[in-house]
Amino acid sequence: MKTIKILGTGCMKCEKLEQSARQAAEEMEIEFTIEKVKDLNKIMDYGVMMTPALVVDEEVKSVGKILDPDEIKKYLK
Amino acid sequence: MSSCNCGNSNIKIIYACSGASDVGSLSDLAARKLRDEKIGAMSCLAAVGAGLSGFIESAKAADKCITIDGCPVACAKKNLEKIGVTPKSFIITEMGYEKGKTSINETTVNEAVSIIKNNICG
Numbered sequence: 001m002k003t004i005k006i007l008g009t010g011c012m013k014c015e016k017l018e019q020s021a022r023q024a025a026e027e028m029e030i031e032f033t034i035e036k037v038k039d040l041n042k043i044m045d046y047g048v049m050m051t052p053a054l055v056v057d058e059e060v061k062s063v064g065k066i067l068d069p070d071e072i073k074k075y076l077k
Numbered sequence: 078m079s080s081c082n083c084g085n086s087n088i089k090i091i092y093a094c095s096g097a098s099d100v101g102s103l104s105d106l107a108a109r110k111l112r113d114e115k116i117g118a119m120s121c122l123a124a125v126g127a128g129l130s131g132f133i134e135s136a137k138a139a140d141k142c143i144t145i146d147g148c149p150v151a152c153a154k155k156n157l158e159k160i161g162v163t164p165k166s167f168i169i170t171e172m173g174y175e176k177g178k179t180s181i182n183e184t185t186v187n188e189a190v191s192i193i194k195n196n197i198c199g
Contacts, residue, residue: 050139063135065138
């Protein structure tokens with residue numbers, strides 16, 4: 001089970017990163033949960049200075065970027 | 078980060094060595110003043126050294142990282158280089174301050190900040 005979190009306050013870029021992450025996980029046919037973290041204090045707890053950010057199993061994988069599903073797949077292996 | 082900054086294309090992050098010496102202290106105070114003047118955001122060097130992923134990925138994603146070290150040992154600069162980031166480096170002792178002989182007061186902090194601000198580009 002992979003735990004995916006999208007850090008960001010909910011703008012279009014955050015939404016797009018969430019869609020990419022969901023698509024990547026579904027195409028890999030893995031079990032996953034996905035959570036949007038919009039609270040700035042919680043985002044700051046990760047040390048993230050730019051959003052959107054992708055977190056997999058509590059490790060920050062990318063900051064300030066929209067990744068496509070193929071780029072995200074390498075973080076879900 | 079005080080609000081959504083998605084798409085912000087000019088992120089500068091400032092790191093101070095915050096070392097134990099007087100010049101380490103000056104590096105820290107200068108970094109905080111630069112942050113307060115909105116020259117850049119300040120982040121935690123210790124977290125980078127500890128290998129915390131959010132801090133490391135933020136440094137890698139920033140447009141510019143600025144390190145302020147007290148002395149030529151340059152721990153802040155080396156911490157960033159260790160994760161593959163080449164920062165714009167400032168060293169307090171190269172600004173005319175001597176380790177162990179520097180008074181920490183408003184004047185010295187303002188002087189250091191002024192030197193950094195005048196040389197931050199490039």
